[in-house]
Amino acid sequence: MGLGIILEYEKGGETKSKSIDLLDLTPAANVDAVVDEIQRIEPLITASRTEQVKQLVQRLQEKLGQQDDHKFYLFKVLRAHILPLTNVAFNKPGSRFITGSYDRTCKVWDTLSGEELHTLEGHRNVVYAIAFNNPFGDKIATGSFDKTCKLWSSETGKCYHTFRGHTAEIVCLSFNPQSSLVATGSMDTTAKLWDVQSGEESVTLTGHSAEIISLSFNTTGDKIITGSFDHTVSVWDVGSGRRMHTLIGHRGEISSAQFNWDCSLIATGSMDKTCTMWDAVSGKCVATLSGHEDEVLDVCFDYTGQLIATASADGTARVYSAASRKCMLKLKGHEGEISKICFNPQGSRILTGSSDKTTRLWDPRTGQCLQVLEGHTDEIFSCAFNYEGNTIITGSKDNTCRIWR
Known part of the structure; x- marks a missing residue:
């Protein structure tokens, strides 16, 4: 739940979008005053839209007010695949999730x-x-070591398209927010954008000199970032496939690259033990967040973009303030490297997955470990919250996926 509203509007025949953040919204705030303030700074919101905006703000407020002392328990162990899992992911409402595996299949649950x-x-x-x-x-899109990406119906399981063109393994992919494109990143050093409707390749993003292992669209879908083993991250214009910036400064392979919610900042994690913040518009380095004693394996923003969390091979996670660029908290307790970190959509919990076979829940305000989710018999490489923040899935090298609620 990014605390904010994204407006879509027509201008010169093109659909544009603009985000308004509501980072200071509290459960006690006066909704009318908040809406007045939004209208003062945003002429796009006309009088006829006031009631709609008011309802949106009220819904956000209710979400914020829900108390968060939920204890998770193991609901189900899915002995999903005959070989290790590679990834797990939820749909938006969290009613379904998917698991990818070395057994060459993806299962829908x-x-x-x-x-x-x-x-x-x-x-x-x-x-x-x-x-x-x-x-x-x-x-659903699936990217494989067979160098192809396939597009499927999640309702029927039927395959719509097979995207062919990469000359090496596909290791990362993403849909744009409009769902009109799929981006794939490959060990062949390129990323490709594919048209969901026609099944044709739209554009190839060339310029990296080593494998692309991470890619991410911004929330409006007009830019995409690619992180590579060549130590750089590139920012591309989606429409033209033109490279707009190369983010240069890391001294090791990139492990993770993310936009914040309003697309003004990019955070990158690297094997050089640092996380770097970049201005997304200028491509300039804003800050280097150091402190980890080993590789930074994952980075994420909370949904307001105020906090950055980093996971490291040193067995700790850290939370930094995006504004002050200072380390606010160290999350200590895991006995092995942490390869995955994420916030719940409400921003009130952090989830970490580790090679110590556990997933941990943390309070991002205090740094306290609230719960240890135990039971997997091998390292955890994937963990995710649903949109409501009341269900967690964890994927492990033990070939199982667990549902916690």
Whole structure:
């Protein structure tokens, strides 16, 4: 839940979008005053839209007010695949999730019952990167070591398209927010954008000199960033495929690259033990967040973009303030490297997955460990919250996926 509203409007026949943040909204704030303030700074919101905006703000407020002392318990163990899992991902409402595996399939699951709905078969090698086309959730993309990406119906399990063109393994992918494009990143040093409707390649992003292992669209979908083993991150214009900036400064491979919610900042994690913040418009380095004693394996913003969390091979996670660029908290307790970190959409919890076979829940205000989710018998490489923040899925090298609620 990014605390804010994204406006879509027509200008010169083009659909544009603009984000308004509501980072200071509290459960006690006066809704009328908040809406007046929004209208004062945003002429796009006309009098006829006031009631709609008011309802949106009220809904956000209710979400904020919900108390967050939820204790998670193990709901179900899915012995999902005959070989290790590679990734897990939820659809937007969290009613379904998918698992990718070395067994060359992707499975679609019903979260509520833990039942398997579909097995997506057809790849000739490891299914490594998987995604729903959120927020819609009617399609799934799978990227494989067989060098292809496939597009499926999440309703029927039917394969719509097979995207061919990469000359090496596909290791990361993402839909744009409009769900009109799929981006794939490959060990062949390129990323490609594919048209969801036609199944044709739209553009190839060339310029990296080593594998691309991370890619991410901004919230409006007009830019995409790619992180590479060549120690750089590139910012591309989606429409033209032109490289706008190269973020140069890291001294090791990039592990993770993310935009914040209003697309003004980019955070990158690297094997050089640092996380760097960049101005997304100018491509300039804003700050280097240091302190970890080993590789930074994952980075994420909370949904307001005020906090950056980093996960490291040193077994700790850190929370930095995006504004002051200072380390606010160190999350200590794991006994092995932490490869995954994420906030719940409400911003009130941090989830970390580690090679010590546990997932931990932390309070981002105090740094306290609130819960240890135990039971996997091998390292955890993937963990995710649903949109409500009341269900967690964890994927492990032990070939199982667990649902916690």
